[in-house]
Amino acid sequence: MKASAPAAEPREQGPNFIEAIIEEDNRTGVYGGQVVTRFPPEPNGYLHIGHAKSICLNFGLGLKYGGRTHMRFDDTNPLTEEPEFVESILGDVRWLGFDWGTHLHYASDYFEQLYRFAEELIKLGRAYVCSLTAEQISEYRGDFFKPGRDSPFRQRSVDENLALFRDMRAGIFQDGQHTLRLKIDMSAGNPNLRDPPIYRIRRARHHRTGDAWCIYPLYDYTHCISDAIEGITHSICTLEFEAHRALYDWVLAELKNIPPGASVAPPRGSPKQIEFGRLNLTYTVMSKRKLLRLVNEGHVEGWDDPRMLTIAGLRRRGFTPASVRNFAALIGVTKNDAPIDMSVLENAVREDLNASAPRALAVLRPLKVVLENWPAGDVDHVDLVNHPLKPELGTRKVPFGRELYIDAEDFEEQPPKGFFRLAPGKEVRLRGAYFITCTAVKKDAGGKVVELTCTVDRDSRGGEAKDGRKVKGTIHWVSAAHAVDVRARLYDRLFSVENPDDTFLEQLNPHSLDVVVAKAEPSLAQAAPGTHVQLERVGYFFADPKDSKPGAPVWNRVVGLKDSWSKEKKKG
């Protein structure tokens, strides 16, 4: 053993694989040291925690490398897109704390350019109008094992294609009658390369361009061009687009062949698509389809139900933007397709709220306690610290009297081994107040404990006995005469199984929501919506911004405190 080994420096966490690519690009100068990323949602639904990972990744990269990040809506399917979603998405990204500056873009901004590029591709012999039906296209495409066959329309002349495509735009044809297809390779192993359609005829009102168009470009064609137009350098998407990368690169490469003097110049950018593994979390579902069923079939109260891992739901539940960002940083970025343990998310919000949330006392399942040696009508006001980690937040006066409530969980008539809360003949400390000892138990006809009689040691005011004796347990309490009733919603994980499958509706956690009326210290009835509090020994709560009324907050449990006693108890 070395006599004086230097303290080991914690090793640096290396860059993730995307940062490694960027740093290499910066080193070689391919993009002149520029880093431009984008977050490109389709405005057809609400964002969830998985999108949050992508938002943090893209905006985080822009920030880290002194570049920028664009907000871009991939709005090429007018059937499913609505301005309402644009607004909610923008609000969610802002809430997470990110800023796109002047770079709010829409793929629909590029419709005219996209159209011209398509005409140029036709002129280059790289695109043709196909008049097969959707079923026929699918049939001609072959399958994984069988190569496709050329469309009978594949050899139309440039002039015919151009005329047809212009007529498509002009609205001469019916919906679905023709498509514009790329001419690539019907026998390619990658089915995305088997002459993919890039334009379809669809008479639908677009949320931004209205009725200006009756043909709309498809994703694979639109996305790469949009990236190139905006000067995106690193186009980051999820793993399921890996097989699309060949198409992405093909389109941009072909565009480079547009001759000088054409009606459009090729876009200057040469973005590269990089795929990462999307977020999966235990005890939840992430697919839009499943989330939709939860909402539509009434298993939750809406997209912003605090049990939903939508950003709107997280926000209402009381997660903080910082906790979501920290979570994203914690889980890292790789190409592995793997689930993250829900406890990592829960831990991230505990960590944030532990540092910031002021403390308060409330009893969720009240059990009355009468102090037999405390005069009725006598009221004391004891000092409680607002935040043990932040003494500068000071103390507050909390009323104390003869009749109190404690939590039913904090009393056991026959205490199990290791229980150091209240029990007949046992003494505990009421947090910040006095020591009490249980002397009698009152039960109802059914044998249920309904009231406790205790004695109080008035010399223990402030929570320290004069004679120096110690108690093992400290429990929370509230004065019955001063307590206010507050609504508390005790949220828990939405699913009771780690990996909900297709029978997810049968795997819902029946206890994901428990509504109680708690007895709380008076200040909790005055809290403004949107404020956080730690109910000591219970958990972190958030005054619901939607359901709270002035003077009547509704408290959402964000997450419980860690509870090693309940674990101990389970072990027996």
Add this chain to the structure above:
RNA sequence: UGGGGAAUCGUCUAACGGCAGGACAACGGAUUCUGAUUCCGUUUAUCUAGGUUCGAAUCCUAGUUCCCCAACCA
């Protein structure tokens, strides 16, 4: 009978030819007026088989397992 990807503690994730590290979880202990927080400690990992090398998670070969792709969705 195609194409594209991925395999490191229980779970995520580092190490890029040179001590397998961190976080979460679990377990034990210390401190504590929150059975919280904090602190300390413990257990547990390189998919398999060959090869190259003084030395392999890392390079090579062969295999295994898992994920994605056959919308006029994104």
